[in-house]
Structures are given as C-alpha cells and as structure tokens.
Amino acid sequence: MMADRHNPNQRSKNMAAVRSSNTKPERVVRSLLFSMGYRYRKNVADMAGKPDIVLPRFRTVIFVHGCFWHQHKNCKKSARPTSNQNFWHSKLDSNVARDKINIRKLLKEGWEPVIIWECTISDRVSLSKKLESKLMPHKKRHGKYPPQR
Numbered sequence: 136m137m138a139d140r141h142n143p144n145q146r147s148k149n150m151a152a153v154r155s156s157n158t159k160p161e162r163v164v165r166s167l168l169f170s171m172g173y174r175y176r177k178n179v180a181d182m183a184g185k186p187d188i189v190l191p192r193f194r195t196v197i198f199v200h201g202c203f204w205h206q207h208k209n210c211k212k213s214a215r216p217t218s219n220q221n222f223w224h225s226k227l228d229s230n231v232a233r234d235k236i237n238i239r240k241l242l243k244e245g246w247e248p249v250i251i252w253e254c255t256i257s258d259r260v261s262l263s264k265k266l267e268s269k270l271m272p273h274k275k276r277h278g279k280y281p282p283q284r
Contacts, residue, residue: 143218160253161187161199167263168197173270183244184237193270195247198234202253206231210254 150253156178159201168175177197191202202212206227216223223281249269256262 162254163256164251165198183240192243197249199251204230207252212254
C-alpha cells in the first residue's frame with residue numbers, strides 16, 4: 136500500500152485531471168505504429184471497451200492501459216491507495232472485471248485484442264517488437280502491408 140502525499144482536495148484535483156483518451160502512452164504507441172507503416176482508427180466508440188487503437192485490416196484492437204487504473208499485476212504503479220479503500224477497491228476491481236468482459240466480447244466478434252501497459256512504453260525497441268509480433272500473422276494473410284522499406 137502507498138501513503139498518499141496529497142491532501143484530499145489536491146488528490147481530487149489530480150484525479151479529475153486524468154484523461155481517458157489521447158493520453159501520452161496512447162500517443163507514443165500510435166506514433167510508433169505510424170512510423171512502422173501501420174494505419175489505424177482511434178477510440179472507436181461502437182466497439183466493446185472503446186479500444187484506443189483499431190487496425191481494421193488486421194482485425195486487431197489495442198488497449199493502452201494505465202497500470203493503476205487497470206491494475207497491472209506485479210507493477211509498482213498499480214499500488215492501491217490507502218485512503219478511502221472501499222471506494223478504490225470497488226472502482227479498480229470493477230475496471231478489471233469490465234476489461235475482461237470487453238476482451239471476451241471482442242474475441243467473440245473475431246478481433247485480436249492486444250494490451251500495452253503504460254510501464255512498458257519507455258522501451259520502444261521492445262514495444263515495436265511486441266507490436267510487430269502481434270501484427271505479423273495478420274500481415275502474412277493480407278500481403279505486403281505495411282509497405283516494405
């Protein structure tokens with residue numbers, strides 16, 4: 136458990152400022168995908184979970200999850216607050232449960248979900264390898280896409 140360094144008013148302001156889309160980690164992943172030659176759609180509202188990135192040609196969706204909000208296992212960024220524990224446990228557990236439901240729906244609809252955790256975006260080489268490995272099987276089925284360099 137982590138101790139809160141802010142008073143309740145400051146914590147409330149901080150939490151209210153948290154964005155749900157177009158976050159820095161999302162922008163990093165999108166920029167990397169674009170530089171690799173992939174084209175995508177952003178935040179498709181009519182899909183389960185409103186994926187951050189959708190690659191329709193590859194039937195792949197990418198969620199860029201914040202480690203805290205989506206409770207990345209064994210990650211130091213996913214520590215739960217020590218104050219107002221009932222609220223936070225309920226909130227974070229419901230986020231995780233909703234994520235599982237959305238992943239099942241997408242799989243049932245024939246989509247390949249990929250989760251990128253916030254704590255992994257700083258290693259661009261590893262991230263690009265992960266993305267390429269997830270998209271490579273689809274690329275083979277759809278020909279030379281993205282364009283070869």
